[in-house]
Amino acid sequence: MKILPNEISTLLQKEQVFDKDILFWMVCDRTPDGGFVDTYLILCRDRLITIGSGREPSKEKIYKGYAMPRKKKSVEPVQSGEWTVEAVPLERIESVSIVNLVASGLIVVKETEERIAAAFTNGHMGKAARLVSLFTKLKKSEELNSQDLDDEQEHTSCPKCGMIYPEEGRQICPKCMKKHAIFARLLSFAGKYKGSMFLIVLFMLLNSATGLVIPYLQGTVLFDQALGGKGSFAGQIGLVILLIIAFRTLSLVFGVWFGVINARLAANVAFDLKSSVFSAMQRLSLNFFQKKQTGQLMTRVNNDATELQFFFVDGMSYFIVNAMNIVGITAILLYMDWKLTLLCFIPLPFVFLIVKKVFPRLWRLSWRRHRKVSAMNSIISDTIRGTRVVKAFGKEQKEMERFHRSNVSFSDAEQTVNKLGSTVFPVLNFLTQTGGILIWAFGGWMVMQGEFSFGKVLTFVNYMYLLYGPIQFMNNIVNWWSHCMTAAQRIFEIQDTVPEIAEKADAVELSAMKGDIKVSNVVFGYEPNKPIMKNVSMHAKPGQMIGVVGHSGAGKSTLVNLISRLYDVSEGEILIDDINIKDLTTASLRKNIGIVSQDVYVFSGSIAENIAYADPDCTVDDIINAAKIANAHDFIEKLPDGYDTIVGTGGHNLSGGEKQRLSIARAILHNPKILILDEATASLDTETELQIQEALDSLIKGRTTIAIAHRLSTLRNADYLVVMEHGKVVEDGTHDQLMEREGIYHGLVKKHDEALKMNEVIIA
Amino acid sequence: MMQSVANPVVNEEVKTESDLADAAKIRYLSADNTVFSKTPGNMLSVKVAEEEHPTVYVHCSFPHTNKRIYLSIRTIENKEIGMIRSLDDFSKEMADLLEEQVQIRYFAPEITNVVAVKQEFGYSYWEAETTAGLCRFTVRDGGGNAKMVSDKRLLITDVDGNRFIIADLERLSDREYRMVEMCM
Numbered sequence: 016m017k018i019l020p021n022e023i024s025t026l027l028q029k030e031q032v033f034d035k036d037i038l039f040w041m042v043c044d045r046t047p048d049g050g051f052v053d054t055y056l057i058l059c060r061d062r063l064i065t066i067g068s069g070r071e072p073s074k075e076k077i078y079k080g081y082a083m084p085r086k087k088k089s090v091e092p093v094q095s096g097e098w099t100v101e102a103v104p105l106e107r108i109e110s111v112s113i114v115n116l117v118a119s120g121l122i123v124v125k126e127t128e129e130r131i132a133a134a135f136t137n138g139h140m141g142k143a144a145r146l147v148s149l150f151t152k153l154k155k156s157e158e159l160n161s162q163d164l165d166d167e168q169e170h171t172s173c174p175k176c177g178m179i180y181p182e183e184g185r186q187i188c189p190k191c192m193k194k195h196a197i198f199a200r201l202l203s204f205a206g207k208y209k210g211s212m213f214l215i216v217l218f219m220l221l222n223s224a225t226g227l228v229i230p231y232l233q234g235t236v237l238f239d240q241a242l243g244g245k246g247s248f249a250g251q252i253g254l255v256i257l258l259i260i261a262f263r264t265l266s267l268v269f270g271v272w273f274g275v276i277n278a279r280l281a282a283n284v285a286f287d288l289k290s291s292v293f294s295a296m297q298r299l300s301l302n303f304f305q306k307k308q309t310g311q312l313m314t315r316v317n318n319d320a321t322e323l324q325f326f327f328v329d330g331m332s333y334f335i336v337n338a339m340n341i342v343g344i345t346a347i348l349l350y351m352d353w354k355l356t357l358l359c360f361i362p363l364p365f366v367f368l369i370v371k372k373v374f375p376r377l378w379r380l381s382w383r384r385h386r387k388v389s390a391m392n393s394i395i396s397d398t399i400r401g402t403r404v405v406k407a408f409g410k411e412q413k414e415m416e417r418f419h420r421s422n423v424s425f426s427d428a429e430q431t432v433n434k435l436g437s438t439v440f441p442v443l444n445f446l447t448q449t450g451g452i453l454i455w456a457f458g459g460w461m462v463m464q465g466e467f468s469f470g471k472v473l474t475f476v477n478y479m480y481l482l483y484g485p486i487q488f489m490n491n492i493v494n495w496w497s498h499c500m501t502a503a504q505r506i507f508e509i510q511d512t513v514p515e516i517a518e519k520a521d522a523v524e525l526s527a528m529k530g531d532i533k534v535s536n537v538v539f540g541y542e543p544n545k546p547i548m549k550n551v552s553m554h555a556k557p558g559q560m561i562g563v564v565g566h567s568g569a570g571k572s573t574l575v576n577l578i579s580r581l582y583d584v585s586e587g588e589i590l591i592d593d594i595n596i597k598d599l600t601t602a603s604l605r606k607n608i609g610i611v612s613q614d615v616y617v618f619s620g621s622i623a624e625n626i627a628y629a630d631p632d633c634t635v636d637d638i639i640n641a642a643k644i645a646n647a648h649d650f651i652e653k654l655p656d657g658y659d660t661i662v663g664t665g666g667h668n669l670s671g672g673e674k675q676r677l678s679i680a681r682a683i684l685h686n687p688k689i690l691i692l693d694e695a696t697a698s699l700d701t702e703t704e705l706q707i708q709e710a711l712d713s714l715i716k717g718r719t720t721i722a723i724a725h726r727l728s729t730l731r732n733a734d735y736l737v738v739m740e741h742g743k744v745v746e747d748g749t750h751d752q753l754m755e756r757e758g759i760y761h762g763l764v765k766k767h768d769e770a771l772k773m774n775e776v777i778i779a
Numbered sequence: 780m781m782q783s784v785a786n787p788v789v790n791e792e793v794k795t796e797s798d799l800a801d802a803a804k805i806r807y808l809s810a811d812n813t814v815f816s817k818t819p820g821n822m823l824s825v826k827v828a829e830e831e832h833p834t835v836y837v838h839c840s841f842p843h844t845n846k847r848i849y850l851s852i853r854t855i856e857n858k859e860i861g862m863i864r865s866l867d868d869f870s871k872e873m874a875d876l877l878e879e880q881v882q883i884r885y886f887a888p889e890i891t892n893v894v895a896v897k898q899e900f901g902y903s904y905w906e907a908e909t910t911a912g913l914c915r916f917t918v919r920d921g922g923g924n925a926k927m928v929s930d931k932r933l934l935i936t937d938v939d940g941n942r943f944i945i946a947d948l949e950r951l952s953d954r955e956y957r958m959v960e961m962c963m
Binding site: 051072074075080117118129130134137140386505508 | 818819820821822833834836842855879882883884885886887888902904905910911912913914915916917920921936937938939940941942957960961963
């Protein structure tokens with residue numbers, strides 16, 4: 016536990032409370048009327064102490080995750096007189112509870128009447144929840160176990176800068192990890208292509224080295240020696256021309272080689288990046304996908320990977336070669352004539368100035384464009400997936416307008432970027448070309464003075480033009496670099512997101528499950544202190560069928576999501592064959608738990624492939640048997656393409672019942688020990704339901720089944736029923752026991768029967 | 780064709796509306812039948828006709844567009860006691876009391892001046908003057924953590940879910956807007 020500030024400890028000591036007496040403490044950081052004032056709540060075995068500050072609200076507030084750049088974190092020492100201490104014996108307190116507000120919370124203490132004890136911002140919600148749970152245990156005189164007292168693994172902070180990791184479980188300090196770190200990480204992607212990269216750089220260097228000889232041959236050697244009749248090549252024009260051709264050819268050959276290898280590498284790197292992001296996404300928990308829009312994720316996988324591919328393939332190798340070219344050519348130029356060389360650098364300061372001023376703006380505008388593209392893509396994918404709704408409400412026009420608006424703002428953004436781009440780059444071009452004109456002017460003057468030969472000026476100018484390419488490239492690479500680093504950042508963000516549900520290092524592999532499920536005192540909420548499940552317990556013995564009944568929103572689906580560990584419980588435990596599911600390998604859970612749910616997903620592919628999804632290596636016999644048991648065989652045989660019928664996006668459209676039967680066949684083939692039926696027949700008509708029911712009956716034989724259903728008729732076979740309401744188990748027992756009790760279940764059955772009768776009347 | 784059926788359609792719409800109100804059965808609270816008061820423990824209690832609720836909470840139906848209309852008065856169990864059409868229907872004293880409750884519930888410092896936003900590694904670090912003092916907080920990029928909730932109102936949610944509001948993006952200076960834009 017973090018240590019209490021000194022002044023608070025002193026105050027407590029005056030109250031005869033010492034560190035050993037303190038079970039738990041927390042800071043509440045806001046007042047109900049909107050300022051930031053600290054209030055300490057200290058829970059001891061016999062009392063709850065509230066220490067409130069009498070000070071004015073603090074003028075500054077640092078929320079979690081923000082590292083202060085300067086060391087001015089220490090708050091000025093507080094005089095003890097400013098604090099008010101109030102200790103209330105626990106026996107006088109009836110309850111302590113949290114009131115969830117929007118992005119903050121209140122701690123409400125009830126003695127005879129409820130009162131607001133303190134208010135806190137969202138970051139303290141976890142602590143507040145623990146305070147309440149500890150108080151409740153104390154009040155009920157329950158034994159506190161070590162888990163209660165042991166402070167949860169707090170967000171650990173970066174050892175280097177002291178900043179708290181902004182995200183739980185992600186032990187990366189964004190402050191201390193810099194772009195070169197991303198770059199290094201990117202390089203590791205290219206690591207396995209070291210050979211190709213080396214060859215590419217080698218051929219590029221050879222290409223430019225051979226290219227560098229040419230200006231010398233064309234200038235000094237051709238004009239001054241061969242034509243001018245001086246030096247070793249005097250009069251040998253043919254030889255010089257041959258040499259020029261030879262070097263050009265060599266340069267060309269190296270260039271082609273490099274291009275071929277490069278093309279191969281480009282495809283491979285893009286492939287690697289995309290598959291790495293895609294598989295990283297598959298690894299993540301359900302929660303991640305529910306938070307992100309699909310459109311955004313798709314852009315991420317595609318665009319960002321392409322961006323990085325450019326960087327690797329073009330950026331990296333050109334960077335190395337161009338850097339060497341710049342060094343090499345500058346050296347040659349300086350060697351030839353340092354004064355002329357300096358002349359051609361005159362425009363450079365202007366170039367740099369423009370780059371420094373304009374490029375950040377260009378970068379910002381292109382970010383805006385990226386944002387607009389994402390927005391537009393989301394609209395497109397929303398509308399396509401929601402076509403039925405759009406058409407049903409006749410809102411095509413409205414969707415077109417919505418798209419139009421987004422399209423306009425994208426096109427505006429695009430235009431702004433392009434306009435700026437097409438202004439800046441020609442200006443930059445012009446500036447760099449100015450250097451050439453200066454050389455001709457001064458070089459020409461020097462030739463006339465007889466200080467310089469014509470060939471030498473020509474050589475000089477040719478070299479200088481060779482320099483422009485690399486320099487312009489370097490101009491761009493700054494922009495490129497940040498572009499790519501952002502793309503990399505986004506991709507790594509997906510890769511680094513720690514799946515909320517992680518397998519333990521020493522997880523147990525359970526190959527043969529019996530199917531004994533014990534759920535004991537499970538509490539679960541997607542956010543701290545917003546429990547959806549409250550103290551749920553149940554037991555399913557091997558081979559039993561348990562029915563879970565309740566209104567929608569009662570927490571039935573959450574219960575099965577917890578059993579199959581799509582989410583982790585907050586408190587309590589779920590045991591399968593007496594092993595906590597957190598200690599089991601994910602593979603053994605997935606292998607032994609099958610889910611048939613209301614929303615059936617059919618993948619693109621043939622019906623046979625869809626059935627064989629769990630076990631692609633199964634025999635044709637298996638597939639047909641499974642389909643037969645699932646009552647799917649007959650409708651499949653009726654299809655013109657039989658089991659080869661392509662279904663899914665763009666394929667044959669299956670009806671809801673047909674899809675459901677496919678998914679049951681899939682589950683039969685999967686052959687799990689534990690079967691979860693989550694409203695498997697809810698969306699079907701009665702007739703289809705009957706057929707499916709038959710299929711389900713054959714499916715549940717010999718398996719532990721947990722069935723959730725609205726229609727109680729489907730649960731008549733259940734060995735045991737659990738009735739849930741508002742996240743709690745309110746009744747349980749067999750159908751007969753529950754009917755006898757005349758409680759909630761009884762009421763539900765009566766309503767259900769009435770509804771059925773109504774149905775009959777309507778149908779009749 | 781459209782013209783000839785125009786009238787009946789209008790009539791039907793009026794009818795639908797009253798039907799909806801009948802079906803919805805929302806109880807509206809007014810100054811005549813309702814008295815709000817603050818308990819000694821600083822909580823809100825309400826008396827509607829003869830019915831008394833010791834602690835209730837005020838929920839806004841439109842927390843971003845108008846906090847003064849369609850307030851829902853609810854118990855901690857989220858049972859609706861009734862709705863208030865507009866705070867203007869109540870005395871100033873009562874309206875102030877309810878507004879104070881709204882303030883408590885929808886605590887979100889309003890950003891008056893963006894001092895700095897620094898983006899790094901998938902997070903942006905904000906330093907901003909707000910109605911509650913200078914706040915420094917961390918926002919995860921993407922995932923709608925800075926999103927427009929109306930034409931000009933920006934809602935920013937930090938790593939813990941704390942909320943900050945920029946009431947009018949257009950009132951930001953160019954320099955501020957440039958920094959904020961990169962996080963949207």
